[in-house]
Amino acid sequence: MSKELVIKAKNGNIQALNKLINNHKELAFSIALKHLKNKEDAEDIVQNSFIIVLESLKNFRNEAKFSTWLYKIIYHECLKELKRKNITVEYLPQFVEVENNEVNFENILNLKNIFKALKPNEYTVIVLFYLEEKSINEIALITSLSKANVKVLLHRTRLKMQQAINKKNIQNER
Amino acid sequence: MSDKIILNTLRQDLKNISKENFNEKIIHQLNLSKKKEKPILFNQKSIIKGFIIVSIFVLIASLNIVEKLPQQFVIIGILICISPLFLIVFNKIHQTIIENS
Secondary structure: OHHHHHHHHHOOOHHHHHHHHHHHHHHHHHHHHHHHOOHHHHHHHHHHHHHHHHHOHHHOOOHHHHHHHHHHHHHHHHHHHHHHOOOOOOOOHHHOOOOOOOOOOOOOOOHHHHHHHOOHHHHHHHHHHHOOOOOHHHHHHHHOOOHHHHHHHHHHHHHHHHHHHHHHHHHHHO | OOHHHHHHHHHHHOOOOOOOOHHHHHHHHHHHHHHHOOOOOOOHHHHHHHHHHHHHHHHHHHHHHOOOOOHHHHHHHHHHHHHHHHHHHHHHHHHHHHHHO
16 A cells, blocks of 8 residues: 555655655654744754655655655754754764653653653654554664664653653552 | 553644645645756766776777777777767757757
8 A cells, every 4th residue: 555655656646645745744743843842843844854755755665665764854854953053952863861760750640741741852762663663773764873772762761651650540549 | 551552642642734735835846846857868877887888898998909009099999988978968958958949
């Protein structure tokens, strides 16, 4: 199905192009918004990234390859934008810090709030893993992190969510 | 914690793009860049490949035929080597003709 979609899109089929964009735009926008914290900037980055990737659509055989490339462009465009605005990018590949896993989640009431509390790179890794079903290898390719770093991030983020859920359960029991 | 819960919540938590005509603008931009692509007679990659192959043939031939080549042959050899590059000139002429028409 995804192969057919890419082939149709390559041939300039507007419906296929629309579907391809619709399949990825929400996740792409969520990742960009998490990084840039500005709706307009995030929308512009996503739009430009789509144009860049769709222009080189002939190089992709299926949607999985297409999406990996798309998210890679978006992720790095976000980092570039942050750099341009002189915002410290603490989550550049070489700086995946191993930090204390204890997080203050006192005010967190549900999982959605946990997602808000996640750092952009943690959010990126978790959405790519769960929603896009990307492998560790692919996430490493997208984020330019090492496989070990991706595993650490994934584990740490899951742990954060687990802690928050446990805390919430304890509060509910009281 | 079940992965299913995370998956569903993540899906619900995705943000929507509010920009009007988001898809249309992308497709419009793509069509514009397609139109901007200049028509060519010969593929650039093939020209470079041709240039390399011809150069190698000329080099091998010159080494095999005579030890000391007269200047005339050297010039002919160079001309043969750069012959695929004339295709780039043909491409340019073709583009100019199309633009003018």
